[in-house]
Amino acid sequence: MSYNYQSERSNLFTEEGADILIAMRDKCRQMIKQSGAFVASKAMESVTGGCWVMLAALDYMVEKGELERVMQPGAWAQNEIYKAGKDWMGK
Numbered sequence: 001m002s003y004n005y006q007s008e009r010s011n012l013f014t015e016e017g018a019d020i021l022i023a024m025r026d027k028c029r030q031m032i033k034q035s036g037a038f039v040a041s042k043a044m045e046s047v048t049g050g051c052w053v054m055l056a057a058l059d060y061m062v063e064k065g066e067l068e069r070v071m072q073p074g075a076w077a078q079n080e081i082y083k084a085g086k087d088w089m090g091k
Contacts, residue, residue, distance in 0.1 A: 008056035
């Protein structure tokens with residue numbers, strides 16, 4: 001079984017999932033302020049929880065316009081690069 005955002009998205013709305021989403025959002029904002037972009041694996045380093053829920057948190061922030069994925073053909077999910085999206089609230 002592989003990662004599927006549509007399957008994992010609902011896990012973000014559990015108590016554990018919300019904790020992961022908040023921690024991921026905080027880490028992403030910190031990294032964007034520091035360098036303007038980040039690699040997914042760096043956002044996942046300091047967060048405890050399921051890897052698929054962490055990937056879902058990143059996809060959710062992309063869905064909401066807070067992050068934008070910098071497309072890299074053939075890149076594994078943990079190697080994807082993200083930058084601030086049009087609705088980024090990290091001011």
